[in-house]
Amino acid sequence: MKRIVYIVAAMLAVSCGTEAKFDAQGTFEATEVIISSEAAGRILSFDIKEGMTIDAGEPLAVIDSVQLHLQRSQLEAQLSALLNSRPDVQTQVASLREQIATLKVEQRRIENMLRDGAATEKQKDDVDAQIRILESQLSATLSTLNTNTSTINSNAEAIRVQISALDDRIAKCRATSPISGTVLVKYAQEGELATVGKPLVKIADLGNIYLRAYFTSDQLASIKLGDEVTVTADFGGEERYDYVGRVAWISPESEFTPKTIQTKDSRANLVYAVKIAVENDGRLKIGLAGEVKL
Template sequence: MNRLYFIPVILISFLISSCGKGDDEEYLELTGNLEAVTVTVSNKTAGTIIKLMADEGFKAEKGDTLAIIDTEALLLQLQQARANREAIQAQFLLLKNGARKEDIAQAESIYKQTEAAYKTSLTDLQRIEALLQSGSVTQKQFDDIQLVTETRRLQMASALENLNKLRSIARPEELMQAKARLDQAVAAEEIIAKSYRDCFILSPVSGYISKSFFEEGELVQPGTALFKVTNLDNIELIVYPEQTHIGKIQINDRADIMIDSFPDKTFKGKIVYISPEAEFTPKNIQTKEERSKLVFAVKIAVENNQNQLKSGLPADARIYLK
């Protein structure tokens, strides 16, 4: 289970803001803190971690395997479910498509052979019965021929029944029942297959492993947080302009971002979110007077192609107003 949220790292804009005008372009200066999107990677199935494939600081791409949970029991269940589904599928197709011509021809041949054998035995029985009355054969000889004749009659009846089944067309009700059994088998296989796939813990986003909570050999329950992945490609600066300035800021307004760690470099950004509701200044502000001011949260998406910017860094923003 992957939960997407922002790390709450000092979400302050110090409300040190100013307006200016340079090169005939008006701007607003604000200070805030950078935030990166962080995803908590959790497992969906219980089991023992048999392989850790990433540690803190590892750069993961979306879809990379971070860990593997013991799969042996689920693999056996999956093989069993697949074999069961294949058998039911074969039965359904046989019922749906009917028997092959070769099967019917073979069944006809078997029926004719058993029919001929029965007629021969019946003729022999009638002859032996006449000889029994004249005393030429014993009662045991008659009983033996009678038993053979009955056996061959049953074999002929069974062959005829099988031939009729192969010739008959399945009723709609029988097809519906067979299809329902197949659907049930397919669903059962998919449930186990999904549990098996869930044993491979994949990174839902590209980013750095900022936290790893378990080691190999440890037992985990469903829903346990295993990793935190921080995506530095999508980093934002949160600022809080006062209500007197909010009307001047619009979505897609461009901004220049300055970081103390990179004094000779300016990062590009643009406004991607303006809160629709005013709020009081965050509690981290020192004075009561400043905390009583109404402000609006504004998010600036900052270009960070080289992943130089880190979550939590303070930054200055110069928002250019249209």
Template sequence: MKYFKKLALFLLISVLATGCALLEKDDNGRMEASGTIEANEVVVAAEIAGKVISFSVGEGQFVQSGQEIARIDDTVLQWQVKQAEAAVAAAEARLGETKKGSRLEQIRQAEATAAQVRALVEGARKALLTAQKDYERLKELYEEGAVTERQLEAARAKVYAAQSHLDAVSSQYRAAREQSKLVKAGATKETISALEAGLEQAVAAWKIAKAQLEKAVIKAPADGVVTEKLINEGEFVNPGTPLAVITDLDHLWLEVYIPEAELGKVKIGQAARVSVDAFPGETFKGKVTYISQEAEFTPKNVQTRKERTNMVFRVKVALENAGGKLKPGMPADVVFVE
């Protein structure tokens, strides 16, 4: 006797573990099953870190997709967007000036600089020749004993100084001449390519900054009712912090399990009537929208031939909830209409 009591208890637990109630027949012999009403829920989470400065909806309030729910402090993000915009403007200006090429004034200035340095070279060359002649003259006088060795060394030093000055201004002239050529020729392809890449990088940084700024406004991803408010104003959040739960109460469904032997009596599109304990004597319309393609064993670990009649199929019944009376989590009974 104890054995049969234990067996009955085991089977009851097994049935409950599958999430379905025992299948029954109503007074008219129609198939009846029990389950729990369910709904689609969306957890709205923050995408950036910051302090919540406003929370514009409350629990029980209906929201539409795209409606603002909360806002995170965006002061720093606005500065970053302005900084990125300035960087884009600067990059565009540099690229534009380079593509236009050198202006006539720049070319004339470069040519004038080269001419001035060339004049310095000519003057330095003449000064060197003069210093060399003076040295040769003093050298002859030194050999005759007419000048001192100190005077001769001073003349030699002037030659060295004149040569150094000529070398310096000659180098400056070569640089000025090359600069004049570059100004006349304009920017190279490599220079323009580098500036274009810099502009693209600046634009990308601006887009990222703008996208981060937009994330400071948290919007409803779908129509529904705010069933849970998880954060208050003034609290700090991180990316991924849940802020609220939005539930679609207009598209509820009831999930039940039908034994394999009774599956032939249920089909997609079949009408159903649903009742809940909260509204005795009242029924709600439903329709079968899904029948699982694979059976589940009850219990899961029993696969003997004797127990194969306990295989069940998951069935979803879409519910009409125009009055908003039905709520997720309500236990419900469904009668499948022939």
């Protein structure tokens, strides 16, 4: 009888000793960005090392853009030649306008003489006809010159668009970081050939890190966005540190419990992922295990 009591007592002790002292487990993550090449060519400069801290907008790599600059110079030359070929409308019609003005002076003189009987109707008809012919020529010439000018302007605008497209491609030969963070992986080296879409570097914002923990449906009623919780980082052995965390995101859908995660209720098959933001003091790393206490 005593043996049975001892066995039961031992089982109770083991059960109490293995009871989870946390409400949820997870691993630390950070926002990671893979920066890929937007241009094709040889990498001329790539003075970035893994572990370096970089700022948003900081240059990362420079890809050869000589051919693009040459194409741009050719287009600039074409544009200049095209604009110089535009007709000087006023100069080209100046002679016609002058002739018309002279004939109109003559027209008024003949009209005055006609009233005094010093000129004939034929003289007036002749000068009127000459004016109509010259005005018709002026109208046709202006139409042709304006059409030519419009065509040249349209062609010039098309070249400007090509230059803008080249400027965009040239700008993409300089890869920059979209975020401030730490270089995790460097995928290419200076001197290698880059292709469009080829990964160059992976960067993570380790300053603002979060723990992705998993809660059962019963626990969700106890947490909401913005709640402050205690996050414990497990560095192995007896090295554990507590941090203040805030609930930043709660998954709207459940998922099967990850094999590497232990929940407070070991029978729970479905859990909800929750992101808990933690300010990194420099010790927290991606993949580090962590626990949450509500």
